Amino acid sequence: MxxxxxxxxxxxxxxxxxxxxxxxxxxxxxxxxxxxxxxxxxxxxxxxxxxxxxxxxxxxxxxxxxxxxxxxxxxxxxxxxxxxxxxxxxxxxxxxxxxxxxxxxxxxxxxxxxxxxxxxxxxxxxxxxxxxxxxxxxxxxxxxxLVFEDFDWESDMPLETPIEDLIVYEGHVRGFTQHESSGVKNKGTFAGIREKIPYLLDLGINCLELMPIYEFDEYEHSKTNPETGELLINYWGYSTLNFFAPKSGYAATGKFGMQVDELKTLIKDLHKNGIEVLLDVVFNHTAEGDHRGPTISFKGIDNNTYYMLTPEGYYFNFSGTGNTLNCNHPVVRSMVLDCLRYWASEYHIDGFRFDLAAILGRAQDGSPLNNPPLLESLAHDPVLAKCKLIAEAWDAGGLYQVGSFPAYGRWAEWNGKYRDTIRRFLKGEEGLIGELSQRLQGSPDLYSTRGTAAGINFITCHDGFTLYDLFSYNEKHNEANGENNNDGNNDNFSWNCGCEGETDDAGINILRHRQIKNALSILMVSQGIPMILMGDEMGRTKYGNNNTYCHDNDLNWLNWSLIDKNADIYYFARHIINFRRNHAVLRNRDHFRNADYKGTGYPDISFHGTQAWNADWSESSRVLAIMLDGGHAKNGYATDDTVYFAINMHWEALPFELPHLPQDKSWYVSVNTDMPSPYDFHELNNEPVLENQYSCILGPRSVVILLGK
Amino acid sequence: MSFTISSEISNKVAILTLGGSLDSSSASDFQSEIQKVAGESPSEMVLQVSELTFMASAGLRMIVFAKQKLGPSVQIYLVKPQDQIIDTLQMTGFIHSVHIVDKYPV
Incomplete structure (x- = not known):
């Protein structure tokens, strides 16, 4: 025409x-x-x-x-x-x-x-x-x-990386590059992240999960710390003003109204480099608070539709922030669906992590639904069909659904039980070997029909201690938040290794570094999808604060000079991430069968201890070794080296008898966290052969990873 | 500062000289000028922009419009853009559509 x-x-x-x-x-x-x-x-x-x-x-x-x-x-x-x-x-x-x-x-x-x-x-x-x-x-x-929706994506499209191959890096747009040491031109912005893509590639991650980037008001509930006079703000951004708009203040070009183009340019470049983008989305509540909160949008347009209300007309508070979005009202459901379709199609977003997602399964009266229409709609939506859908499967109203979140064959979830088990095991608790083995296998006890990829494994995330602080503090230290240390979680399962906070004690610092390497090793050899917190790869500290939601300062800004200070941690993290990417045997989608269904002479998975083929499941045990047969990699669809990893969380060194390999193969050493840097790992494809092929000493609280090839 | 634009065609090269502030209200003038020179099927397009002080979203989009109108084989040169304009082009990805040069011919 x-x-x-x-x-x-x-x-x-x-x-x-x-x-x-x-x-x-x-x-x-x-x-x-x-x-x-x-x-x-x-x-x-x-x-x-x-x-x-x-x-x-x-x-x-x-x-x-x-x-x-x-x-x-x-x-x-x-x-x-x-x-x-x-x-x-x-x-x-x-x-x-x-x-x-x-x-x-x-x-x-x-x-x-x-x-x-x-x-x-x-x-x-x-x-x-x-x-x-x-x-x-x-x-x-x-x-x-208004925005122009005419971005030139050229040939870009969402990457559709198989979910079991992802290594997720959880970051905050501002926190990633705002620190002076980042060296980027446009600090704290989407453009700043773009300048750091070479770093992300060097580290080896292939998925960037951004903490909330929907427009929020950093001044919401801002206050002055009475002790320090410091301005405390809504820094993390878990309080949405609008679900379709990117945060302007995260764009260097926001002052010109070009935040949309800047964000899309970042996503396009991340995709070019093989890195997926997940958004942490907050559909459980809005920035309008309860009946005392401001009227910004939804409250004045159609309060009764957009919010879950008590019979008296007050706000249900399953989010812990004042109100609860009425997600299973058909109109709100449509808005959520429209929103996610918009981000998937207009921004080429690869997936979404839903904050306090248990709320999305509640009825309009707040009761949990057996078949929540919103979750079902998202699972079967044609536009979202290739997007990752990841639930934080609990809410502040006490609904805890890890392992039971309505999944419709599509949803994955943050595995909070993984975090807790691994933390408790790392600090030396006993009686955990049975549960530990489940977590290392991709939690088949939780996801028996959903496969290993149903679980996002993590030990740390934005909520709670950093990995460094997990081994440096027994207690939270949230005084800077201005709430008399009453905020933040008390159940951290942390251990300070002998001194609360920073210390000059060389022995304690060595142990802390080793524990960080142990944690990273366990995370990267576990079946399921690993997620690491921004900065954990370089020993980032928040000085024991486990709830830094309100700080626009060094508590949340990544200090890049830590790469030099903790070079051993960074090099180790980079190695262990790339080790995972290099070994398909660590990335199954379906659970192990505990059987030799490929005729290799070895079962796909076998359990060991200080004696080969004889794991110690007893109450007092703190050791476990697992051998993954390379002939059964990717559920038998790929071939890889055999990987054997042994974990000793006893305070003494212990000898581990090794399972025999076929005659044409030998054990090679990839990782031994008991060794000082640079001997704690060996470069990929350049691993030295293990001197004694029958036994291996594991130092106190250490991890060894061997390759059979 | 108001927007100014002039154009000429020389040896199949379209040369547009821009000055002032290019925003949504002036983008249509830029667009008209692009359409005018496109009718002459130039082999290259040169934008003299050293006197251009600001380029808003609508202005940036006109560069993509020019690229699409002239076809992928026609190169577009931006001569001596001010630093702020280069920054904006970089951060928003529009820089991929043009060559930034200090003078033309290069």
Whole structure:
């Protein structure tokens, strides 16, 4: 069809005018603000509003330049839609006023004096630059904006790496490069991460999981620490203002409104380098808090639809933050689905980690559902079909679903039991060998029908101690958070190795480094998907603070000089990550069969101890060795070396008798954490042959990894 | 500062000289000029931008528009862009569509 024929469509021209602004009836779908020929189509839903007004601002202006009430004939069902012509896409800011009842006991909190942000806005203005002082008198602080959705992806597409091959690196956009030592030009931004892609490649990870990047207000609940005078803010960002908009303050170009392009450029470059991008998404609550919180968007548009409310009209608080998004209401469900489809298609996101995902399985009255429609919809969605879906399978309301999260054959989950078992074992607790063996095998006790890839194995994450602090502190030290050390988890299963905090004691520091290497080794030889916390590869410390959600300082900024200070840890981490990537036998998707189904003469997995073929499962045991037969790699679909790893968490050295290999093969040493650097590991494909092929001494609290080849 | 633009074709090379601030209100002028020179099927496009002080999102998009309009074989040169414009081009990925040079001919 010729271009000119489009121009003859009559819906490209206005039918109405209000104070010089021209408009006409709009299209109901899609919701949000969509660029159309000659104008912008606005569409919004409210089940109980009696009228709706579109409010238009020039970027940054104190007052709107126009307010257009939707004519009644523009309402279809519970939706209001309108096309407004001749708007400047770059300088427009828009919002809505909703008129309706203020009857909290009935769930309604309409207030037409408030200007409300569009739940489907693709960008939000107001926090354009990180921590720039806001105008507290702004009548509309978080303003909806338009974005161009014409990014040139060239041939890029989501990588679709098999999930069992992922090695996830959990990072925070600002924290990764904000520290002076990062050396990047645009610190604390998407562009800064892009400059560090060579580092991520060198480390060997192939998946970057970003802590929340949906627009949030870093000033939410900000306060001053009474002791230090320091400003405490919403640094982590687990409090969403809008689910479709990337955080402007994380973009060096946010001040120009180009955060969308900057983020997409980062994702495109990560993909070019074989690194997937997962987003940590927070659909369990919003930034509007409870009945005392601000009215920003959802609360004033349709409180009763978007939030789980008590019979009295107060907010259920399964998130621990004041409100709970009503995820299994059909309208909210659609919004979540629209949102994730948008990120998967428009941003080429490879997968999502859902914060407090147990909430997504609750009914509108808060009770857990047997067959939660939202989780089922996400699992079977055609656009999300290749995306990783990962649940944090618990919530603050006491629903704990690790191992029982409704998975529909698709969902994986953070394996909190892995974290706890490995931590307890590493600190020397006894009676854990049986459970340890389950965790090392990919937790078949939890995921018997779901395979090893159902579990994201981690020992540390943003919540809790760093790996260095796990072996440097017995107790949390959260005084800097200004809550009298009452916040943060008390069950850390940590051990300070003999001194609380920093010490000059060489023996303790050696032990701490060894324990870090032990932890990294265990994580990387476990079946399931390993995740490491940003900086753990270089011995990052938060000085015993296990809940640094509010600090925009060294507690959260990665200090890159640690690579030099803890070079032995960094080199070891790099080795063990690449060891995993190099050995398919560590990355099965299905569980072991404990059988020789390939006829190699060895079962796919076998258990050993100080005696070969005879693991010590007793209560007092602190040792376990596992041999993975290379002939059964990738569930028998690949061939690899045989991997034998032995773990001794006893405080004394112990000899381990080794299983015999076929005559044409020998044992080679890849890792021995008891050895000082640089002898703690040997380069890939350059491992020395083990001197004594029948036995191996494991030093106190150490790990040995051998290759049979 | 208001936006200025002029263009000429010389030996099949389209030379556009831009000055001032290129934002959404001036992007259409830039677009018209691109369309005008595209009609002459130039072999290269040269954007003299040393006097261009700001380039907003809509302006950057016009570079991609030019690339698409002229076809992948036509190279686009940006002559002496100011540092801030180079930064923005880099961070938003638009730099892949152009060659940054100090003078033309290169």
């Amino acid at each position: 010729a271009e000119s024929n489009f121009d003859t469509r009559i819906d490209y021209y206005p039918t109405h005018e209000h104070e010089g602004i021209k408009y006409r009836r709009g299209h109901v779908l899609p919701f949000g603000a969509t660029m159309v020929p000659n104008g912008v189509n606005f569409s919004i839903y409210s089940s109980a509003a009696i009228s709706c007004t579109l409010v238009l601002f020039e970027k940054g202006a104190d007052q709107p330049y126009a307010e257009i009430t939707f004519p009644e004939e523009f309402r279809i069902g519970n939706t209001y839609s309108m096309i407004v012509f001749d708007l400047d896409f770059e300088t427009l800011e828009y919002g809505y006023r909703m008129d309706g009842p203020f009857e909290p006991e009935a769930g309604h909190r309409f207030d037409k004096t408030k200007i409300l942000s569009d739940p489907y806005a693709k960008a939000i203005g107001g926090r354009d630059k990180w921590l720039a002082p806001p105008n507290w008198d702004n009548i509309y602080p978080h303003r909806s904006r």
